[in-house]
Amino acid sequence: MDQLAENIKYLRKQHRLTQQELADKLQLKRSLIGSYEEGRAMPKISVLQQLAAAYNLTIDELVSINLSSGFHERSRAKGLQILPVVVDHNNDELIPIVPVKASAGYLNGFADPEFIGQLPRFSMPVPELLGGKTYRVFQIKGDSMLPVLSGSYLFCEFVESVSDLRDGQTYVLITRDEGLVYKRIYLENGTHLLLKSDNPEYEPYLVDSSSVLEIWKARGVLSFEMPKPSHLDIARLSDVLAEMKEEIRKLRDS
Template sequence: MEAQEIFLKENLKFLRQRKKLTQESLAEALDMSRVKLKAIETGTTANPAVQDIVLISRYFKIATDTFLLVNLAKLGELKLRELEAGSDVYLTGKNIRVVAITINPDSKENVEYVPIKAKAGYRAGHTDPEYLAALPKFNIPNLPSGYTYRMFPTSGDSMLPIPEGSDILARYVQNWKDLKAATLCIVILVGDQEFVFKQVTITPDGLLLHSMNKLYEDYTVDFSDVLEIWEYYSFHSKQLPEAMTDLTTVIREIRKLEVKITSKPGQ
């Protein structure tokens, strides 16, 4: 079995500098000698004491497993704040999903665009910073802060009146249980399955996927078949949504009438 890479010294230095602490001030906060802390940070100590590793990881509010096995410098500030807030799998027992990001020279997250030709490699490269760095990227002003955004192309007519071939701007969903019923989402499925753009409802059996085009039937996918979920924010298209036909208008008015009738007292 291939040895697991350990990021102890890299993460210690990164987190210390992120909090603008000197080795001396951190050692004092940990009630540890500066010599011992420096030895851990530089890798001079081949096998640091388990108690010291736990002490350091607790101080930075990062689970020990994550502190050792994840290169935290590659996660980005938003993800680090989420880990510190207690969303870590090892702290909460939940299946955390950490999305890789890229940032611009101003340390702000980019919006990556996944073109059609890159969709096949997305599942394998979605956590690889090098893969993401090769994707087209841009920034959109006035996006609500605190989210990671990505843009995906769509195909097919299952979500009419949103035009076929629209590009969907969506924000990353870390905790799927937070989704409200029938939330519009891009769902990234494992294996050779297609990306889907559907209304998503979380059920005990998996994700119930619903198309706005009534010609398509609902279906459910197992949680294990889902790689990522991105909540719809906006769509971009050269085409305008189709105008309502006379038949659509008639159906709409009938539904309004049905609502009025069923809402009357005694009905």
């Protein structure tokens, strides 16, 4: 990480920002920016992600390449964009929520720290969402993934690249052509992904893997719509079981 301190200073000056202005964009103290530029402190991974996203770089480029030479423009590898994150006053990551009404804007703002910073966010101190990973909550619309109901909130974990996808798992994808979709994903070949709905009324379809901008693995779901009672209520079910037991008893006695 020899280049990191110089790169942070170089990029800030290239974008004509003061240390305070950069600190405000990253929701950090100005003194932290100074310590990063002087090499007295090392940014957390969440801060590196924010910096990389703000300057349209990968973390590897940010920490290992002399950006002032211009060489990074030739060395860029094709892949997913590093995402911006939101942190609290202790520099701990918060979980942004992307409600249905913001899903259209997310396609244009997913790499913009200011857009992500304006989304509602919270912390969720449960074991399933710990471990230093990055999470986001997406509200879904439609019935293509029943029994997950329209309006439900999906708790998702960031996936760095298409190569990390696992067949048959459910993901939220951000793509250039489809926007934000929640589907079960299958690796069709090296260039395409097969997206399938859990609702059999919807036909599966292919997307070009190069059109994928972000990948989020679904980890859990929150819904505020209570389940409706079954057509066969509990009382009737108890009667049916009692009748079956009586029939079994009669068969044994005979």
